[in-house]
Amino acid sequence: MRVRVAGLALAMAFQSGCVSSEQHHPLASDAVIDAAEHSPLNPFAVSGRWNKPFAPFTIIGNIHYVGTEGVSAFLITTPKGHILIDGILAQSVPQIIANIQALGFDIRDVKFLLNSHAHIDHAGGLAGLQRASGAKMVASAGDRPTLEAGAIGFGPTKGMAFPPVRVDRVIADGGTVSLGGTTLTAHLTPGHTQGCTTWSMSVRGADGAPHTAVFHCSTTVAGQALVPESWPGMVAAYRASFAKLRDMKADILLAPHDDFFDLEARRARQIAGDANAFVDPGALGLLNDDMEKAFEAELERQKKQAG
Numbered sequence: 001m002r003v004r005v006a007g008l009a010l011a012m013a014f015q016s017g018c019v020s021s022e023q024h025h026p027l028a029s030d031a032v033i034d035a036a037e038h039s040p041l042n043p044f045a046v047s048g049r050w051n052k053p054f055a056p057f058t059i060i061g062n063i064h065y066v067g068t069e070g071v072s073a074f075l076i077t078t079p080k081g082h083i084l085i086d087g088i089l090a091q092s093v094p095q096i097i098a099n100i101q102a103l104g105f106d107i108r109d110v111k112f113l114l115n116s117h118a119h120i121d122h123a124g125g126l127a128g129l130q131r132a133s134g135a136k137m138v139a140s141a142g143d144r145p146t147l148e149a150g151a152i153g154f155g156p157t158k159g160m161a162f163p164p165v166r167v168d169r170v171i172a173d174g175g176t177v178s179l180g181g182t183t184l185t186a187h188l189t190p191g192h193t194q195g196c197t198t199w200s201m202s203v204r205g206a207d208g209a210p211h212t213a214v215f216h217c218s219t220t221v222a223g224q225a226l227v228p229e230s231w232p233g234m235v236a237a238y239r240a241s242f243a244k245l246r247d248m249k250a251d252i253l254l255a256p257h258d259d260f261f262d263l264e265a266r267r268a269r270q271i272a273g274d275a276n277a278f279v280d281p282g283a284l285g286l287l288n289d290d291m292e293k294a295f296e297a298e299l300e301r302q303k304k305q306a307g
């Protein structure tokens, strides 16, 4: 009987296009996820307020903020389930789940997990969130190896391991994730990591007005080596991403760290009564210009230093 059941399961796996049932198993064990969740915060996390609680709130329409004070997590709700962008740290998972619940939603209804980029402060909690939700992880080919290894091979966070997360679907540039009437589009903006992914979606405000929200990946250098390049093609990738982001049209800028999109100030304006506090057609262009200038200055500095 046991043999027959196993055979049936295998036949079903082949029918549904799976190579092996292994690929549905988590990459991190419960013990690894639990240990990471309870481990002390590193100095970067403390100084960056990566795990400092922040009261969750609705940004606009079906887009909600469920992150910490220093690092973002965005919940996009639909009648068919939800989409969660970014997992912050492994230690942040209980906060994110509680924030989702405080807004009246349930982590178990999250169907898709997306990621801006595979650094520990945005990817560390993904394995724990995947365990809690059973959601499918969608990521770019460029960041998939880092997500599935639970470690990046370069930059200031090299050596800071996080629970590896199983990637269920690889998304290409222009690829979409659709659920319950909402569609998110992936825009590959590599540089900060090889697979850095900016997402965009249409959203309506309380007044019914249509908007385009962009979830910026980040194009900061963040202490990474540009000379020599941390990975082949890194400088050209940054420059192509600045050009691509310059051409994007979005009137709501959201980003992985609070200071990139004035989280606290805009939230304060919203509490004071401005329902469109996060609507700002100039914000994406300004952020892109600032990051591009900072990148070119840092590249020059590293070139001089290298002699």
Ligand SMILES: [Zn+2]
Pocket: 117, 119, 192, 218, 222
């Ligand atoms: Zn980063």
